[in-house]
Amino acid sequence: MIKPFANDHQSMQIGELVIENQKDKIIIYGDIDLHFDVSGHKQAQQLHELTGKILQAFENSAGYINNEPESKAKNDQSDENIDNPFM
Template sequence: MIDPFANNHQSMQIGELVIENQQDKIIIYGDIDLTFDATGHQQAQQLHDLTSKILQAFENNTEYNNNDDKSKEKDDQLDKNIDNPFL
C-alpha cells in the first residue's frame, strides 16, 4: 500500500488498475473488473483502504490545495477546449 503524497517513487496495482504516488498528486489509470467472488471482494477492500488513506492525507493537511510544488512544469490537463480530431 502506498503512502499517499509522501514521495515520488511508490506505485501499486489492483487488477489492471495502476496507482502512482507523487508528492502533489495520485495518478490512477487502467481498469478493474470487480467480480462477485473472493477476488473481487479483496480488490474492493484494497480500493477502499487506498481511498481511505488518500482522504486521510487530505484531512491531515489543510495545505493540500497549494499549487506551488508541481511534479511537472505543465499539467497533464489543459484548461482550454480543443476540437475533436475524430469528428
C-alpha cells in the same frame, strides 16, 4: 500499500488499475473488473483502504497545494503595445 503524497517513487496495482504516488498528486489509470467473488471482494477492500488513506492525507493536511488553473484572459497578453510587423 502506498503512503499517499509521501514520495515520488511508489506505485501499486489492483487488478489492471495502476496507482502511482507523487508528492503533489496520485495518478490512477487502467481498469478493474470487480467480480462478485472472493477475488473481487479482496480488490474492493484494497480500493477502499487506498481511498481511505488518500482522504486521510487530505484531512491531515494543514493546507492544499494551490493548483487552481490560472486565468488565461491576460496570461498570454503583454501590457505593452508593439508595432505590427505586417504593416
